[in-house]
Amino acid sequence: MADVILKADNLYKHYPIKGGVLRTTVGHVKAVDGVSFELQRGETLGIVGESGCGKSTLGRVLMRLEEPTSGTVNFDGVDMYSQGGSAMRKLRRDIQIVFQDPYTSLNPRKTVGDIIGEPFEIHPDVVPKGGRKKAVQELLEMVGLNPEHINRYPHQFSGGQRQRIGIARGIALRPKVLICDEPVSALDVSVQAQVINLMEKLQDELGLSYIFIAHDLSVVRHISDRVGVMYLGRMVELGTEEEIYQRPTHPYTQALLSAVPVPDPTMRGKREQIVLTGDVPSPANPPSGCRFHTRCFKAQDRCKVDDPELVNRPDGAGEHRSACLFAEPRVIVETVDVSDVEVDTRFATTDVVDIDAFGDDEGVLPADATTVQQRSQVVGESEGPLDRPTDTTRLVDDEPAEHRDPRV
């Protein structure tokens, strides 16, 4: 068995629904309903699913931001939910979270230095008081922001830069596991790749393990080593990136994959489309048997009664875990292996950079044209698609782009 850092066993999180005059519990929203998986050291486990499937709740329960209804999480040999106050606080150093929305997850009244330095206030023995400013500046550099901007406020940064601040806070205590809840879904297309590349670089440098929660199957394929697919509080399929994307055996995974548009107009009409009917049922009252049977194109009478377990089932080339009584592999996406293809870096860069020539809180153009040119040249000099710079000073670059017209 490989080196498991986090193991979740039969996790449940049910929220009571109160009703009637006496506000008695009339039912439960079964947000997470029996989820088990393990996370290997240094790997990225992607969790995908549609809204309401329980993936964000799972992230919060894993952080112990919410107590689970039942189940255990073993973190690096320690049973997480049995830990008391101080032991738990100590454990939290090793498991941190990055939230989805960079606009609401940073306190607008605190400076970037306060926000990133807050973990050091809570865990004062990590960095001595005198060294904290320096530690924060190092973190800013690591995520590609200008360390001189330590006294700026969140509103002076753009969405992508704010997400970098969230990441800097997440890695401040050098955790072993970072839970990332939709970290790029609020970002513009051209900025998403910057943050994804940054996260990959940090993983290499710090040996982090990621739980990467997202609804975008393309992003998850790119970043994940293994992937779990969730539906109505359950994990319905779990396997390596290759198993899930090339040999999916669960009908829900197959339908999800077939619905993702591919940015290639020559594929139009050639891809197999499995159109699911209806909407996701309510997690307060999930269907009997297999939860997917109400929308499944393969459902038989048995599926309404028998609840299939997430166990290894043959996928054509081997086997991986799938919760379907009629699991069989089906090729949905014709995959092209591009690991040897060189990326054209004349138009975009694989470096972790953030060049922005505009804007300043004073409303003047701070970066004169020559600075911008020099910056571009520095970026342009690095060659080769996989040349990720190790010298972090070259990664620094940012200016705020505040005051953008929200209507535009």
Added chain:
Amino acid sequence: MTTTTKSVAPASEYKPGADGRLLQVDDLYVEFHTAEGVAKAINGVSFDLRQGETLAILGESGSGKSVTAQAIMGILDMPPAVIPSGAIRYCGQDLLTMPDEQRRKIRGPEISMIFQDALSSLNPTFPVGWQIGEMFRQHRGMNKSDAYAQAVRLMERVAIPGAKDRVKNYPHQFSGGMRQRIMIAMAIALDPAVLIADEPTTALDVTVQAQIMALLAELQEERQMGLILITHDLGVVADVADRASVMYAGRIVAQAGIEDLYARPAHPYTRGLLESIPRLDQKGQTLAAIGGLPPNLTRIPPGCTFNPRCRMAQDICRTEEPALRVIGNQESRCHFAEEVLNG
């Protein structure tokens, strides 16, 4: 069902040009006058739309794609918005200079729009059937019960199960996908010739997105509408559009037929975007990112607006703004478009 859907529409007084041209946006400028200065949201945008055609307007937030749509619909808040120059012609008539009364008769029966966020675009205090029926009461002078009957017919057309029973339900009683179907029902109620869909599936899950895009394609085919699809999603565009205009900082920087745009991009921004998106059908992909951020519209850089983020930028790019010019069978606003195209 399809035969009855056409029956309520009276013959339109507007006829497309001989080439099937419905809409023509000509050198349009839109500015927002704010306390922080003048934000130049749209700077000389021109395009046209024909019957039965799907034109995608691709861009990131702040590129001006939604403002373009709002200018066509005539729903910009003015002030702070100002349209200093330009023309938007519908079947030859300029919408910007015609009297309000006449324009109101175009908005809905001729050109209509679907918004991104169906929940906040629908009125929470009225049943959905009442809101769909409003189109018929306002524009066709129908009475309440006839308008309700039309609402049921449209809800059936957009495949809302149990339309008859649900016509008096309120928006919050529907799921996100169903609410978007209701928006679509309202938009096609009066059989418009032009439909503008502003990020119609951005708030939806991927399986629901597939359903909605399939419905839109079907309706367009059935009615031969001109469809303007506004989105940032390169995947959706590849799936449905015939042509695309790529917007950046309020300008169209590239315009091409859909296959050329993806296979032979002629602008560094388009090429950069294509390099930077993860693809579902690729394994072991190295992502390349465009550095930096789109410019603040109150302080657009001199020269080419993309130059600070462009890895090919030369001196000329920092001083002279390139014009949108024809390269082969596409258009590009780049001094080095030939090199981008052939390189």
